[in-house]
Amino acid sequence: MVEQLVFYVFAGFLIFAAAMVITVRNPVHAALFLVLAFFSSAGLWLLLEAEFLAIALVLVYVGAVMVLFLFVVMMLDINIAELREGFARYLPVAAVVALVMMIAIGTVVGPQNFGLDQVPAAASHAADYSNTRELGLALYGQYIWPFEIAAVVLLVAIIAAIALTLRATRQTKAPRPERQVQVRRADRVRLVKVEAERQS
Amino acid sequence: MNIVGFLETQLGAFLPQPVVLTTLIVLKILCIVLPLMGAVAYLTFAERKIIGYIQVRIGPNRVGPRGWLQPIADALKLLTKEVIIPTGANRFLFLLAPILALGPALAAWAVIPFGAEMVLADINAGLLYILALTSLGVYGIIVAGWASNSKYAFLGAMRSAAQIVSYEIAMGFALVGVLIAAGSLNLGDIIEAQRGGLSIFSWFWVPLFPLFVIYFISGVAETNRAPFDVSEGESEIVAGFHVEYAGMAFALFFLAEYANMILVSGLSAVLFLGGWLSPIPGIPDGIHWLLAKIGFFLFLFLWFRATFPRYRYDQIMRLGWKVFLPITIVWIVVVAAMVVWKLPPWFAGA
Numbered sequence: 155m156v157e158q159l160v161f162y163v164f165a166g167f168l169i170f171a172a173a174m175v176i177t178v179r180n181p182v183h184a185a186l187f188l189v190l191a192f193f194s195s196a197g198l199w200l201l202l203e204a205e206f207l208a209i210a211l212v213l214v215y216v217g218a219v220m221v222l223f224l225f226v227v228m229m230l231d232i233n234i235a236e237l238r239e240g241f242a243r244y245l246p247v248a249a250v251v252a253l254v255m256m257i258a259i260g261t262v263v264g265p266q267n268f269g270l271d272q273v274p275a276a277a278s279h280a281a282d283y284s285n286t287r288e289l290g291l292a293l294y295g296q297y298i299w300p301f302e303i304a305a306v307v308l309l310v311a312i313i314a315a316i317a318l319t320l321r322a323t324r325q326t327k328a329p330r331p332e333r334q335v336q337v338r339r340a341d342r343v344r345l346v347k348v349e350a351e352r353q354s
Numbered sequence: 355m356n357i358v359g360f361l362e363t364q365l366g367a368f369l370p371q372p373v374v375l376t377t378l379i380v381l382k383i384l385c386i387v388l389p390l391m392g393a394v395a396y397l398t399f400a401e402r403k404i405i406g407y408i409q410v411r412i413g414p415n416r417v418g419p420r421g422w423l424q425p426i427a428d429a430l431k432l433l434t435k436e437v438i439i440p441t442g443a444n445r446f447l448f449l450l451a452p453i454l455a456l457g458p459a460l461a462a463w464a465v466i467p468f469g470a471e472m473v474l475a476d477i478n479a480g481l482l483y484i485l486a487l488t489s490l491g492v493y494g495i496i497v498a499g500w501a502s503n504s505k506y507a508f509l510g511a512m513r514s515a516a517q518i519v520s521y522e523i524a525m526g527f528a529l530v531g532v533l534i535a536a537g538s539l540n541l542g543d544i545i546e547a548q549r550g551g552l553s554i555f556s557w558f559w560v561p562l563f564p565l566f567v568i569y570f571i572s573g574v575a576e577t578n579r580a581p582f583d584v585s586e587g588e589s590e591i592v593a594g595f596h597v598e599y600a601g602m603a604f605a606l607f608f609l610a611e612y613a614n615m616i617l618v619s620g621l622s623a624v625l626f627l628g629g630w631l632s633p634i635p636g637i638p639d640g641i642h643w644l645l646a647k648i649g650f651f652l653f654l655f656l657w658f659r660a661t662f663p664r665y666r667y668d669q670i671m672r673l674g675w676k677v678f679l680p681i682t683i684v685w686i687v688v689v690a691a692m693v694v695w696k697l698p699p700w701f702a703g704a
Contacts, residue, residue: 182500186447186497189493205477205478205479206479206482209479209482209483209485209486210482210486212486212489212490213482213485213486213489216486216489216490217485217486217489217490217492217522218489218519218522221492221493221496221515221518221519222519224496224500224515225496225512225515225516228496228500228508228511228512229512284478284539285478285479286478286479286482286539329668331672
């Protein structure tokens with residue numbers, strides 16, 4: 155009973171936040187509603203006893219990705235009126251695309267594939283059952299090759315992103331710490347004994 | 355934990371089970387939060403006194419005997435002040451930000467073990483929970499900076515966000531080292547894994563020494579304390595993200611900062627200095643050892659503030675990305691090798 159109540163509270167928050175993400179006008183508010191949506195889905199995962207996934211969702215998406223999102227969104231000078239321009243003109247095309255998307259998603263995740271009768275009920279485990287351990291064994295045992303391939307793909311993406319930003323040789327002046335720490339007092343300061351001009 | 359058992363039977367006699375459980379949890383939360391608030395108040399006093407003595411002056415000594423009532427007076431002053439909301443500020447987010455800052459700082463205490471059985475929530479993923487919650491503290495700062503509708507506050511928030519995100523990575527990798535060494539995410543098990551014949555030298559600070567140093571320095575950077583306090587930087591951007599806050603709203607930011615300092619000290623003590631384990635063989639373990647270790651780290655915080663000048667912003671970034679991150683990655687490999695080869699005396703039983 156209590157579990158169902160908690161589920162509906164989190165699910166309600168999730169749907170509300172997701173709807174607000176795409177309807178609010180202020181992009182910063184939209185990003186903050188997305189954070190709320192992540193939190194609600196983390197709560198739902200906790201109900202499924204998937205505590206590792208729930209905490210990882212909060213840690214990665216809320217703690218890192220959304221912070222960078224907010225960082226960018228706050229710095230941009232977004233003109234809302236400009237974004238809304240041509241809303242009426244594109245509406246028919248957008249409506250068709252939206253309809254196609256909804257039908258496509260509905261056929262894939264509809265009740266014929268993901269109904270309660272299609273999926274076995276999640277098994278309940280004792281308190282000492284470690285979700286993290288099971289996931290680790292699956293990831294680094296059974297699925298080691300897909301995992302390694304994903305890691306290589308990410309590495310390629312990192313190198314590509316860095317290569318794209320390093321277009322030309324650096325023209326600006328920058329401090330060079332390895333040389334700064336080698337400086338000794340004798341290199342910079344010369345103590346000069348100045349004789350007094352006149353005896354008093 | 356006889357008191358808990360006693361209360362459970364007494365209350366269970368005339369109340370239904372869920373109500374008894376909720377009451378007990380609320381009482382336990384109060385047992386953690388109220389002393390924590392007292393510790394925050396007297397930490398501000400200790401800070402002013404210690405920095406005062408380091409700078410060869412006396413510090414606050416007017417309110418009460420030897421200045422002991424100074425934090426109470428400060429709290430009363432802040433309580434009676436007006437909460438000013440600037441024009442053009444986003445009212446809801448402006449008032450939400452201090453709560454977002456303080457909430458995670460308090461919630462993280464749920465998994466800190468104070469003794470063998472003294473922990474509010476003995477969960478398996480304790481270390482992950484701590485990482486997730488400490489990464490949320492940055493929202494209070496960003497939201498405060500943006501909602502204030504002020505250039506100084508916004509600059510402070512941006513600096514702070516970049517700094518916290520950078521140091522979180524080094525901090526996370528340091529925790530991965532602890533996780534490999536202990537073989538568990540549960541903070542109680544991590545402390546038990548540090549028990550050994552050498553007492554003080556069997557704790558993790560010896561085999562994980564680089565990670566220990568990096569964890570604590572990253573913790574200082576995460577809490578925006580000197581010498582990493584560019585997000586407040588009085589001489590550059592007045593007071594940074596909380597420049598527009600007054601009264602109780604400002605006090606909440608203050609509470610959050612000091613609660614985070616105590617949290618980082620507590621975590622360093624639990625993860626690297628054996629938590630409530632006794633450093634001297636023959637003397638029993640107990641919560642007083644944990645408190646003494648937390649006090650030691652808090653003193654380091656204050657000592658740093660009185661000693662080091664503020665880092666320049668690019669130096670902070672360089673230290674985080676180019677110094678700490680490579681060292682942690684190398685040392686994780688070293689720790690993994692030590693665990694695999696069961697290096698005595700720390701990992702012989704692992």
